[in-house]
Amino acid sequence: MKRKIICPILILLGLQSCQNSNHQEKNAVAVEVPSTPVLSYYVTNNFPHDTTLFIEGFLFHQGKLFESTGSPLDMTSTRSLIGIQDLKTGKLDVKVELDRSKYFGEGIVILKNKLYQLTYKNQLGFVYDATTFKKLKEFKYANAEGWGLTTDSISLIMSDGTDQLTFLDPEKLSPVKTISVTENGQPLAKLNELEFIKGFIYANVWGTNDIVKIDPATAKVVGKLDFNALAVKEKNNNPGALEMNGIAYDPASDKIYITGKLWANIYQIELNK
DSSP states (O other): OHHHHHHHHHHHHHHHHHHHHHHHHHHHHHHOOOOOOBOOEEEEEEEEOOTTOEEEEEEEETTEEEEEEEOOTTOTTOOOEEEEEOTTTOOEEEEEEOOTTTOOEEEEEEETTEEEEEESSSOEEEEEETTTOOEEEEEEOOSSOOOOEEEOSSSEEEEOSSSEEEEEOTTTOOEEEEEEOEETTEEOOOEEEEEEETTEEEEEETTSSEEEEEETTTTEEEEEEEOHHHHHHHHHHOTTOOOEEEEEEETTTTEEEEEETTOSEEEEEEEOO
């Protein structure tokens, strides 16, 4: 009789143990959340930056650092400019200025000796000769807003504050394709200033001190740079500093330069290999 009673009890306990084990395994799987790899870097230098520059675009071309800026109407000292940065003095050699009562300057890019510029809410872009800065033409786009620009040497790549990146034909200035950027399976919105570096798109994420690394083939974020410590340092020394924005890559030196709106510094960084 004891065997008949004990065996069912043992079997029942065994089943409960298996069920509990399975339940724990399921719970373990449910709480496991993928995380974006954090990329490490180090600051190698810093340079002065004019604190009236509300930066919207940043790039290197033929060894020169170009910057474009916007002009919020409530910040009367700001102007919508395109110019070349003097890293020694922090002064911008102005080449183009937009009428701030009509336009808010946004991202820029240079491709095949043409400089392209977006505006914020006009759904209008401008094309200039990259040597003389003479305006060649204007173009319209369907995106509700214009934010950042870069190039993969074939297409112009445009951000508009959403999770979408639009690839434009540089001659027709019409969309070739659009990709939706995701991070850990979720749409990543507020993509801002852009830079194409060694096959990847790097993007400031507006409202954060992060720069994300995007694989254009999959539209997935494959890495992230955290600049919170650097942004806090900038803010402590320059209380007027606003959000981080601006990524420029110099292929000749293999250095990256970053800054922000009304920042007092441009920082030169290198990524740890």
